[in-house]
Amino acid sequence: MARPKKPRHPLHGLRIVVQLAFLALFLALLVMTALGTPVAARPWLAQLFLITDPLVLVGMALAGAFTAALLAGLVVVALSLLAPRAYCGWICPLGTTMDIVDKLLFRKRDRSANVGPRLRQVKYGLLVALLVLAVFRLGVVGLFDPVCIATRSYGVALYPIADHAVKAGLVAAEESGLRSAGRAYDWAARARLFIRDTDFKKGDTHVAYLWSFVFTALLAGIVLAQAYQKRFWCRNLCPLGALLGLLGSASPLRPRVSQKCIACGACRKRCKTGAFQPKDNDKPYASVVQECVFCYACERDFCPVDAIHIGAGSPTPVRPEPQVCPGRRAFLGAAAASVILGPALLLDQRTRQKDETNPMLRPPGALQPDAEFQAACIRCGACMRACPTNALHPSGVENGIGGLWTPTFVFNIGYCDYYCNVRKEDVESGRLDRPANLCGVVCPTGAIGKLTHPQKIARKIGTAVFDKSRCLPWARGEECLTCEEQCPLGEKAISHETEEVANLDWLKMPQPKRNRYEELDTKRRGGATLTADEKAELAALPPKRRKLGLPYVLRDRCTGCGTCENVCPVDGAGGIRVERLQTRDVK
Template sequence: MLKKGRIFVSWLTMTAVLLSFGGLAAPFLPRLQFLPALLAANVLVIAFILIVTFLCGRLYCSVICPLGIGQDAVYWLAKRRKKNRRKFAYHREQRWIRYGILTAVAISLLLGISLVPALVDPYSIFGRIVTDILAIPASYAWNGLAGLSSGWLPIISKVDILPLVVPAAVMAGVYFLILAILSWRYGRWYCNTLCPVGTLLGTVSRFSLFRPVIDSSRCVRCGQCEKICRSSCIDVTHGTVDSSRCVDCFDCISICPKGALTVFRHGREQGAAERTEAKDATEIREPEGMSRRDMLITTAVAAGTLAAGLARSQTLIPALLGTEKRKKSVLPPGAVSLADFSQHCTACHLCVSRCPSGVLTPAVLENGIMQMGQPHMDFTRGYCVYNCNFCSQSCPAGAIHPLDLATKAQTKIGIARYAQFHCLITREGIICGNCARHCPVQAITMVENRDGRSYPKVDGSRCIGCGSCEYHCPARPAAISVSPLRS
């Protein structure tokens, strides 16, 4: 029942997260992801995850993290192949790799650099895979369904399919291939060796109260649990389970022929095992194979990462990255500044997937290498819809602050600038006026010049920088373009 319950809840989570990226459900579950909650200083979510981990181990990794659930799906497919009956074996914890990556993430968070955490954060990786590569075939499938059901289910309408952003798609494709191969061959190796969230929660789960344990009086050393453990954390020889790497899949409990593997409160029921003979039943012991010194170091690194995420520097970013000289892109409405945006954004691309016009797109080097992958406004692909605030309502990391529709409609994100020598009326004598017709705030008017022709004029006090004028301008390069408010 534990295994079936875990599978049921995990697929409910996966469905809800995918619907959030598809714009069909409110983005509630993305706010429960660990790194975005840490960057947004969402103390309640962080406390909830840590308490659950202390009580029951790494349930977060098996029922909340979408990348972990996706890896379990790949592993399930691998098990279906008769030629790929993967048998695992116990491997010692790669502690230096795990805590080395976690230390790098802690230092990056302290300096206000979100690029390093974004590269290894499981939720952000999942978001980029879904948005940058899987969204295209999903959109075609949706449009096909809309075409078939147009006569009897009118609520399904077709969606616009925008072209891929090649650099973002290539990066997401590389992640997808690597993780698929690792999951197919090695189960949860990424989660227990590279993932900083898994390492941090693993530190807490070393002391979890309820965890899978082996009753040595029942165990016959058949090795079935060790062979099926996708985390490679069960050591049948010594009768131990490394709770820092166990992701609570409960496969071992369901396969044990003697019922020797059960979930008990550590220090009481496990006191009947051979390992507790010399210990008091209520004493919290050091993990198997870990000295007291190592335990203190790893705990300090995990606590330091939490502290660094909650106390990011607000002054080192401009000096280290030169962001004051790289403000070339217009930021989404709700972003305070490029420095604040870059400190919080994990490049999960949830805002990109929910943007109805496609104006939000992953940056390459527009804002510098440290902001690579973070979204920016590309007015050649779309424009910021006047009565839309989806991006500000969906961001789980606090990079885009929530705005109600009335506030968003008055928020200036840029300023339109007119270049007369690019305009069609100057180059070819064609009277256009597209920019004035499509401006939602009537900031552009057509003013007659001495030559008898009417040219666009931008009222900077009314312009909000939505980019509708640039998007609808037929001239190439556009005669009117939007620039950031700060140069």
């Protein structure tokens, strides 16, 4: 097979540049919109890759959660009508990630035996299942959408991990004597290049998210599955790829194999998405337009006889393309399975939410009731990435198995920042009509609505309640009131009354001393004058009662922002916690 190396197809080189440029753009937008950077002026920038995702568009339209911004997905639809999966080959950040890892790890790996086309039908089944589930108003499409996967993996897992690793590395280097590492740390911190982990109230915290290990592992699984097949995910599982392929089925632009084909099988073995296959094990080969990602490697790089041409028109294929989409039966099978799965998931959602110990702390502006929110949320993690205090995290299954990875507040880690996306000049001018909640600003589907500052602080997330068996003054008779101090409302939702309570030091006293105290105290109260010695003796004994500030929540004022829970000095579950919104609380 030795043959002179031909120059690359010009579009091959261009494709690589475009791919890297889009990945760089994706990552840059992610960093720019991470953790509290004001993006309100151009929210579409933060949402760019998600609102142009046709699978999100279709999923949301079917779930009744359509918003006009999602029409941007029509750009990619138009592209796909012309060049079916060019998006996958040129733009998709997950696809580019796979290509980079493939180049780094598997360049010389022989995978030519793993060319069977059967697995690739799974993606169509998945697409149908997700769309049927969307009709049941379950936003699970985001669990499998590649742009959501990339946003989640990079934004909620890899970026914070990388940030932490860089910081930890610099700190370790400095501590082992490398002073320049310390200077580099300080410079980067002062230039605000790091995730701003000192923005949080509790001592030494760093940005981290629940589930981020799982997101990392899933991304690793996706890119490492390429050990078996290049672009394993794209070939076999990607529902967006399936959708784009189907959209472009009738496209005139496609790879065509001419009669020059000598059936050497090179294209079949080397095409990154397996878009070539023999018909009846006979020559010549044929291409499958629904699989081609328009990478432009085949024309010059693979084919020894120049039999492949990507384009419209000639040379005409000698054979009809092989059918790769599953037949009607398979489609119906996937749809039928989802018709059973959908109600089962809805019932699960309802049952779990009936359990009122589940706090269901959704971001301010989240659609209500929660079923609406779950229909519209694509679990992309953009809100978590944008939350300036690291308070939003992917939930587990507490809101329903179908609600996996929807955002929820963890107030032990962060809190809903009072001013969030409000700027100084807005407060000074009193013009508080800009969106104040960054989670709502970056949300691509409107699952979290945009709220102005007055709306945001009028909107309850939940209500703080004291756990009097844990709160320091209530439970242990100790001074505290940190919660009241830090309540950010102008009219604080926590207040205290100084009351007489049992004195724990008195309780520790042995009975004879208690008796003596009672004796002297009764005498004093009775109006008798104590001798100087008696006075001194009484003063040395701890009094039976002492004064202590006991805090109360004024629930009509409380917005459930969680600041109190976040700062509560009680270890473990706080002495004050935000609990689920009760119907009677709704303003």
